[in-house]
Amino acid sequence: MPLPDRPVVHNYGWNFTQANHYIRLFPAVIRSNDAVRAEEVLEGGQSTCFFHPKLPATALCDVSGRLICDLCQTEWNGQTVSFEALQSLLADNTSVKQERRCTKWDDIALSLVIFPVILGPFVVLTAPVALGICAVKWRAGPTSLLRRSRWRYVVAALLAILEIGYGGFMVATLFFGADF
DSSP states (O other): OOOOSSSEEEEETHHHHSSOEEEEOOHHHHSOGGGOOOOOOOSTTOOBOSSOTTSBOOEEOTTTOOEEOTTTEEEETTEEEEHHHHHHHHHHTSOOOOOOOOOOHHHHHHHHHHHHHHHSTTHHHHHHHHHHHHHHHTTSSOSSSSOOOSHHHHHHHHHHHHHHHHHHHHHHHHHHOTTO
16 A cells, blocks of 8 residues: 555555555655755764764754754654654653653762762761762663763762762771771
């Protein structure tokens, strides 16, 4: 059967198979091929696609807020969306915008080891918590909607280990005296 000319078609195929089908296509399937162009980023400082880091970003997804290229871009109910966002909209069967924020655990871990140094004895509690966050959230996925490296986790973990070690040294000095 030929492809329909619309993204959503009810009762499709009766003329061909004597059976009705409900068809839901990605709009990119019926868009013309000359509308899509993908050239690699040649100059630094240019924004790139969230899903294709070598391709320039040409649009902003109205659902997720991510920068997307021409290959990822499609239209749905008057919105510019990425295919990932479109799949989530179709799965939810709703047009409600997704949450555009994300808990930045790397920033929380870094704050837990830096701010208590200024405040004093809270380091005893916050350094192990920060180390635990670094250990648990390291592989949990993106640290924000925008891609960020995990260097904050490394710095927070190193500072937490230093603070725990210094705290242990201070306790040992207190109990065993300066002779140790």
